[in-house]
Amino acid sequence: METLGVCLMRSNQNALAVNLFRRLALNPGTTVIRMDASDGLRVNFATAILLHGSPSGALDILQDLQDRDCLPAVRMKAAIQRWAKGLSFWRRLDWKWNRIEPANTQVPIDFELGEFPFTIGQAKVASELPSDGKPPKRTAPKLAA
Numbered sequence: 638m639e640t641l642g643v644c645l646m647r648s649n650q651n652a653l654a655v656n657l658f659r660r661l662a663l664n665p666g667t668t669v670i671r672m673d674a675s676d677g678l679r680v681n682f683a684t685a686i687l688l689h690g691s692p693s694g695a696l697d698i699l700q701d702l703q704d705r706d707c708l709p710a711v712r713m714k715a716a717i718q719r720w721a722k723g724l725s726f727w728r729r730l731d732w733k734w735n736r737i738e739p740a741n742t743q744v745p746i747d748f749e750l751g752e753f754p755f756t757i758g759q760a761k762v763a764s765e766l767p768s769d770g771k772p773p774k775r776t777a778p779k780l781a782a
Contacts, residue, residue, distance in 0.1 A: 642681055643751030651688040658682040676702050680709045681751050692717045692744050693736040712748045720744040 638661055645654035662674045662682045670679065679698055687695035696717065699710050721732055724739070731737045 639678060639681060639754045642685065643753055646681075646685055646688060646750045651685060654685040655682075655689045658685050670698065670701065675754075676704055676707060677752050677754050680707065680713075683713060684709070684751055687713060687717070687744055688746070688750070690738070690742045692720065692738055692742060696736075709748070709752050716744055716746055716748070 642654045642657045683695040683698035
């Protein structure tokens with residue numbers, strides 16, 4: 638289900654993504670995030686909330702991560718900081734003091750949306766390459782006659 642939420646975010650269906658992640662991450666009938674929710678689920682929920690126009694909600698979710706220095710969270714916080722610097726003086730002051738964002742907020746995102754809960758393949762690391770640093774030549778398999 639989390640994969641579906643990432644796909645919804647990437648296809649710009651943010652309201653559907655928020656609803657899906659809300660069902661996955663929150664205790665039923667509350668606004669409290671489940672204790673067993675993984676950091677990946679929390680980051681995806683925060684991303685959906687951010688895309689839906691609530692940077693304050695995204696920051697609230699990110700503050701409860703076990704690994705606050707995970708790359709997606711750092712990128713999201715940096716995007717919110719850049720957005721806040723672009724606000725007018727009074728809006729920025731209201732944001733800093735009260736965490737109130739302007740109506741119809743759109744935070745520019747410069748990173749891939751969402752994190753899939755699995756890895757797709759792995760790139761070879763430099764230590765696995767031959768000593769000359771070049772990847773091995775690929776040859777077609779030889780068939781028996």
